[in-house]
Amino acid sequence: MTGFGDATAVERVEDGRYKADLGGGFAIGEALNGGYLMAVLARAAMDASPHAHPVSTAANFHRVAKAGPAQVVVEPRKEGRTAASALVTLVQDDRPTVDALIVTGTLDAAAEPGYAGDRPTGLPPLDDCTEYLPPNGSRGFADQVDMRFDRTTMGWLDGRPSGRPEVRAWFRLRGGHEPDACSLALAVDALPPVALNLGAQGWAPTVELTWHMRAVPAPGWLALHGTGRLLADGWFDEEVEVWDSAGRLVAQSRQLARVPRA
């Protein structure tokens, strides 16, 4: 068991009820990362399902989750031959913190695509990308995840946002945890908000995030391509595609998030 495996572990209490001990370094500030929370929910959904993979997860983020004990409640909604659906809720301090509709299915690692679109352009080779570490020495999330950024998408750090809602980076978990269903959940919410490149500042809380696992990922680095289409009225969307080292689209997400109104 690696650090990420331990940090996302759930213990079955009874049918449909699990306990978890949240933390493991996946906080950004006080708030636990939303992708980390979705990984915990995926663990419970997979345990409760006859199927192997979380093929679709649609999550509403109600409240900030903090390190410490939590419960996961899995309520089956439909079970079919190729897919099953459940409402999976993260509960902390007796309140629903994240609700997710999770569809589980079993992906064939050997499946050849009938059609595959082109991989997005723009992410430079790994050696031309840059690691950014918090200046105060308290790395938190960066202790768990090794990310190497396309520096042209990180100008917001120096007060020079690019004006384009794009962030690109290489991603892998430290500690030798190779990509799997749960680390894909982390990957789709690991980039800094694309709105930072549009001049937004501060925390951008995710309201809704849907992600789909599309293939079983190969070992190695994952490439994350984040874009957005519209920032208006305090809302913005962010799409992330995750491509594996074998050059396959393994996960895709869209989230709707808030920015402070101007």
Place this chain on the structure above:
Amino acid sequence: MTGFGDATAVERVEDGRYKADLGGGFAIGEALNGGYLMAVLARAAMDASPHAHPVSTAANFHRVAKAGPAQVVVEPRKEGRTAASALVTLVQDDRPTVDALIVTGTLDAAAEPGYAGDRPTGLPPLDDCTEYLPPNGSRGFADQVDMRFDRTTMGWLDGRPSGRPEVRAWFRLRGGHEPDACSLALAVDALPPVALNLGAQGWAPTVELTWHMRAVPAPGWLALHGTGRLLADGWFDEEVEVWDSAGRLVAQSRQLARVPRA
């Protein structure tokens, strides 16, 4: 009240419980269209919320819904100042047919975007597009919705699929119902599956569909731009952008659906 308004009406029975009479011509074959069902869910969610618009809807489609009586159950999950979240379930024959996590909020019709991406290319002017009506005279859905298709994306009808997962069309409700939150729900699931242009045949059941309402639509025709990224292992994704007559992105969706395995 127009035909679409009547067909999506819900009657409050008690707090969080509504009844509906599904039908109104929104069937394709025996199955009611998923966008129509999401419009019915949106009506109930808006009635139960202090907010005016369904800004985010994430739906799991468990079973086919048929014309006739149904219930809608709205379970509030979080209420905040700018947004509220509820689990909204369509129940027919005492079974959950569609579950949706719906976030309501209030969009400002006068809001100017802070950033807006380019409108997709490829949809010809309305006069260069084509209406396709079923040959048997039983128009069903087409009696309710006027759609004019980019004929280069309709080759699958004649056994000549384009090989590109794209379908584009103009859309408006017949009977003078101008675009609103509910007709956007219909619009994001109104196109034929993009997988038909990849050689898939037959019915492609939607498993999950998430759509976001991004702006209050202007009167007139809506432009629908449907694309896809991957068809593999029996699953494909379809993204639809809806642009209004004022040239604004008013809704965006992604669905994950099934095709028969080869």
